[in-house]
Amino acid sequence: MTTRIVELRRGILKKNDELAAGLRERYAAGGVLVLNLVSSPGTGKTAFLERTLRELRERGSKVAALVGDLETDNDARRLAASGAPVRQINTHGICHLDAEMISKHLDGWELANLDYLFIENVGNLVCPSSYDLGEKIRVALLSVTEGEDKPLKYPTLFNSADAAVITKMDIAEPCGFDRELALKNINEIRPGIRIFETSAKTGSGMQEWLGYLSEARVQKG
Amino acid sequence: MHELSIVSSVVETVQESLANYPGARVVEVRLKVGALASVVVDSLEFCWGIATEDTPLVGSRLVVVTVPVVMHCADCDADVEIESVQSFRCPLCDEPCGDLRQGRELDIESFEIEEADEAETAAKSEIGVKA
Secondary structure: OEEEEEEEEEEOOHHHHHHHHHHHHHHHHHOOEEEEEEOOOOOOHHHHHHHHHHHHHHOOOOEEEEEEEOOOOHHHHHHHOOOOOEEEEEOOOOOOOOHHHHHHHOOOOOHHHOOEEEEEOOOOOOHHHHOOOOOOEEEEEEEOOOOOOHHHHOHHHHHHOOEEEEEOHHHOOOOOOOHHHHHHHHHHHOOOOEEEEOOOOOOOOHHHHHHHHHHHHHHOO | OOHHHHHHHHHHHHHHHHOOOOOOEEEEEEEEEEOOOOOOHHHHHHHHHHHHOOOOOOOOEEEEEEEOEEEEEOOOOEEEEEOOOOOOEOOOOOOEOOEEEEOOOEEEEEEEEEEOOHHHHHHHHHHHHHO
16 A cells, blocks of 8 residues: 555645636626625615615716525515615525626626625525635625624624724614724724725715725726 | 534535445545634534435544644745734734735645455455345
8 A cells, every 4th residue: 555645735625716707807897896795694784785785876876786695585685675686595504605696697787787796695604615716805794783893793894894884873872882882893804904994874984985985986997 | 593504514524525436435525624724623523423414424533633823924024924814914023914814724634444355345346246
């Protein structure tokens, strides 16, 4: 018997990474800015996205959304009320979206006709952080009801994010939300990250968020 | 909990590469996992037995080497190891640093196989002919 070591040195998620690289090229060719929204279940991703889609459309932007959930098309129906094209991705038990799912669900959409494409990931703060969807901006969302230490508990996701959004700011006070501590914790995990404090209900913080989106679209190169 | 799908893709990759070594038995598979890779090493090990069943990797060992987070501190102009993923500050100057250089790895490093020697293979095939 002979023993031999076979060197592989390759990424386990190489297939996903290659597909994501292909998607990134497609997005760039179509001139569409793509964002991947990640948070726990119940943070208010859908409400935040509903408002974002509506306000962008009112400003004349062309927007679309893909929304991931284990089951049901409830979120897609909610988001479609904004008038934007929306597609639901049901993962049937899988805890994250991957590049292949995105690729399949883009069929028939002309990316060149879009300014923004939002991907609402499955509610989960762990697994989605491993899967590149080719997005330009990964957004980590956190609500005032979740506790200020969420970024410390889930550092992998917050560390891989390009922007952070705090949701439900309208109920921050009754929840006893410690704003300074939350901002400090986010910065501890991802120093210098842009943070938006928002309420989908009252619209507070949305101007800054929409301003950031339009700047990022200009810069997307 | 995406460890089973991760482990399954390791098994698939090793199996593909194993096609170059007919008759070989896999002894060990080595992974390199960063501290920020968001996978649980215990879960990887737990899933290994399940994922390797009915494959040429059955009975093999999974060895997971974890690598720490390394950031580049602009102030110190140095690559520094972060001890805790609770705080991304340079251990030398205590300034925040966001320039990640290592820690998200999720790689297959290598695998170890046992191959029958040529003489043994020849002997076996001779026996096979006689039988």
